[in-house]
Amino acid sequence: MPQLVAICLAGVILPLSFVSGSIATPVISRELGGSAQALSWITNAFMLGFGCFLMAAGALADEVGRKKVFIGGVALFALLSGLIGFSSSLLWIDLLRAAQGIAAAAALAGGSAALAQEFEGRAQTQAFSLLGSSFGVGLAFGPLLAGLLIAHFGWRSVFLSSMVIAVLALTLAISRLHESRNPHAAGIDWPGTVLFTAMLVLLTSGLMAIPEKGLFSGEVMGLLAATLLLLAFFVAVERRVRQPMLDLSLFRYARFIGVQALPLATAFSFVVLLVLLPMQFIGIAGMSEQQAGLMMMALSLPMLIVPLLAALLTRWISAGIICTLGLVIAAVGLVGLSQAIAGQHMPATLLPMAVIGIGVGLPWGLMDGLSITVVPKERAGMATGIFSTTRVAGEGIALAIVAAALAGLVAHGLQSGHLAGTAPYANQAVQRLATGDLQQTLRLLPDASATQLVPIYAHALQHLLLWLAALTLLSAVIVFAALGGRSQNRLARSKKPLCEADQ
Template identity: 80%
Template sequence: MSNLSITATPPSKTPVLVAICLAAIILPLSFVSGSIATPVIGRELGGSAQALSWITNAFMLSFGCFLMAAGALADEIGRKKVFIVGVSLFALLSGLIGFSSNLLWIDVMRAAQGVAAAAALAGGSASLAHEFSGRAQTRAFSLLGSSFGIGLAFGPFLAGLLIAHFGWRSVFLSSMVIALLSLSIGVTRLNESKNPNAAGIDWPGTLLFTAMLALLTWGLMDIPVKGVASFEVITLLLATLVLLVLFIVVERKVSHPMLDLSLFRYARFIGVQALPLATAFGFVVLLVLLPMQFIGIAGMSEEQAGLMMMALSLPMLVVPLLAAFLTRWISSGIVCTGGLLIAALGLVWLSQSIASQNMLATLLPMTVIGIGIGLPWGLMDGLSISVVPKERAGMATGIFSTTRVAGEGIALAIVGAMLAGFVGQGIAKITPNSDSASASVAIQRLAIGDLHQTQRVLPQASAQQLTEIYAGALHHLLLWLAALTLISAVIVYVALCLKKHIAPQPVNEALYQQDQ
């Protein structure tokens, strides 16, 4: 751990590193805390199941959509400016959410918060690269990654603790405090920097990409409400396809595209993109699904649920470092593939524990999943630039980051729709004569873990029946997630272990040589 120590950083640069790492902590903290807070927000403010889902989805969607645009803006007008504006806006919105009593405005502000998070991450990362060089830069980015791990690992427990003692508003107010602390350090210590060769923002590509992801997520989230064959859902998905075609056409014609499509000619680059998608379906969605199970169905307190979730997230503090250590003897492709296989095994095991409705029995499989996902998690950022030519590393990093964040938002929407479908099958069996409107509301409510409201809508169904329906639905969903993780492992193995000598002159020579 000594190579990650702040004391190894030049004293004049330490405040810069602290400011950016504090900002890095609040980004995953805001995501996981939002999922823990959602059930209690629903109890206090009410709102539809779809509106409550947007508390998490709006943040992830806007974060993923604007990450590449924020990076281009940082290069154009200044990294420090974008970082300071992003963190300031994040702090302001966190405070406003903490005092809001309107669910619609909370959803809108969470979307704006995602844009602020994109600016903070893009500006902070670029500033870090400018402030540090050589081995100091490697240490700085390692500490940045560790900061993300801290936010991810302790976010659920911190959120549960705050909610239990101070209410859900304290979750967002605590993020505001951390953001203000980062701001107070960074304003005077960060140096401004720009890219003198910046080509500007690809506005047509950015707008098309954002609209495409928004319509896709909206369509997926409408499936539980209106059905997959409904006119609205089909229209939204077809519009997504049209925007995708337009986006490809535009990106092939503009001189400085937001997304360089020619990078997808590299098989190994495609394989690397499978890693964040696998971690989204095999890990990130569990940060939302499992709190709903623990709090809404099993009746745990937010504090207890936060403690339970640490079994899943704590391995992220240690295992990524172990993964880097293992690459001394084993290729990074094999380590990533092995990690995904372990995670798939953990998901199958977790599905059996959920089916038995033994919550304590979920701790070990959750730990196995965290260990499995932690292996590729520690390597995939380096791999994203090691599998393309050196001069295209910047674009590769931007695409990878966008795939990671946007993929997490889409994964949440897909998983939500699948869970609602499985819940619907169970409700149809026990209430064959209930009217369709009541059944639809009950499905939406139970799919977000709101057992109390589901019983009010379907009084003829007992709590035990509804609990069994949810457990069965989650059991089947986890098996599907295990299958997706297994398929991802195959793709990663084929692309990273079998496809060699594809990308000349990689940036990260050490990783590339290990793969050979």
């Protein structure tokens, strides 16, 4: 159906925009310059805008109409993609990427809600399965497409191609998508939305300032303290609002918390690699953007197949066990990847990347369904909204944490090698090397050589990957404790809501 095609096209460009930005960043740096922190915002600003407004966009769709919100989001996404493609200022690119994230939130929230109204029963299940597959297509082929476009047409074509796909989705949606709204919608929780957004902005800003300012600097400590203060205000407001943006009472249930651990685990074991590995391949190993895109397919291609396999496996094995097993496999892959990176043998990274993709693909195909089954049916909408926000906001925060950790490891390596202790631009050199900008690092450290800097970066990335493996294993333990004890099929036959069993 044309309306399904329209929403699936939007489903392709959202992950495509995320992964393409990480491939394009090194080229943007060469053309427009800018600090390492400003370049990091190309990806982080998009994820921050997306995560902050996803739940508000869902409430807005119920209030004013799902079609209106979807069309408005896709139209704004197309406009902003075009503006980014013609921008000549890194500051404007960062700001436009943040706005693009907000547009993406509206497109996803409106499109998903509209899709639920267009189909019923088995057809609805198949429609959402196709939407999930479209996310996988954007994720799997985004790096390769970005690399090809950059190689032949420049980095601007990456964003202009997203604009073309968005316009096509918009054309189909305007003529074929039906309007619907919730007549009992309670409106948007504006106090909660504002506090939540401000809290995430301050937290992300504080984390991203660590490489430049230091963890215990006044600026970073001030931002993190302000984040905690806003969190306290947010909790207080949400407990008193009649229709809160975030129903905090759901966090009383162990199984619900276990589900929230899944997107956080996949963020640290998979999503951050979509940014880290292109920096390694392009900036450190000297590959072209096209070659890096091909390499990244080893990580992302399993996402087209493994989630479907995971759904089939739930006939015999509980979803919690499958998710736990997937995280353990991903952790093994991260350990293998760390060893390949240590030796700077890029072909050797392909197998562990594929193992990580397979491991993460197992929970990836089950997380959304689990987010609904662990709460009573009447609270499924709120549970889905919380899960989606945890996923997107968690990915943005994970990127900021990993960037700060890598910069700290790089700084330690440069200091141990006595390469940056007295250099006038030592701090800038740390940030540049942490983002994989080897050439600019060599300019800032004239006494250093590539043969000295590459092992330092490799050693830092190796240790970071080992920490990510440990975090993934810890997440597996949490998921098993919360979700692994019962078969999903037995739970489906239970007369009690899942959360009642946890009380």
